[in-house]
Amino acid sequence: MSIKVLFFGSLKEQINKAQVLVDYVEPLTAAQLWQQVTGKEAIPNTVRVAVNQSYSDASTILHEGDEVAFFPPVTGG
């Protein structure tokens, strides 16, 4: 099993990826996943994290099959 990682908005262009599949190795937090996929340090304050389509945070422990999204401030409406 793996973890699906999604990027949206300007972050998608900065990272140059919209979607990545990552092999799951436990334990894994959202912050560790960010480092693994982006090669960058801590998740910036402006970046929001969603796990399985619900808002979450950097310390969230991930599980096999999770869908994790990182994105910039939302601008709808």
Next chain:
Amino acid sequence: MIQIKLHPHAFDPLQSIQTFQQQAEFRAAAYGANAIFIGTMRDFNQGDDIVAMHLEHYAGMTERQLQDLTEQVLTQYPVDHVLIEHRVGDIVPADAIVVVAVWSAHRKLAFAACRELMEALKRDAPFWKHEVLADGSRRWVEHNTAG
């Protein structure tokens, strides 16, 4: 009723409201107040002319988040009905982006719920605006205006 819908093509918010009101569960005589907010696309932003825009969204989470934030707002502002419709995809100036409509017995609750729903949508619903400027360049809108 809570009704949430995303539109991949242009839509008429007033038509959406009329259609909502035609449902069997809608009892017009039970509501003395209907507050409506309609957001449309401007042709200017940050001093530049804007000719088009792409509205990106996180399919799945968007609908879930709109439902969740509506249920949350209803705990504080228990109006009778909520309709939220939002555009996605490629849009042009003057197109409707969003409609939030609520129905309740009295205006105070209706105004408050409509405002709070709109603010919650702006804060948490996963949409991102990608503008096309008059010179053809593109840029992401990095944050919403204060209102």
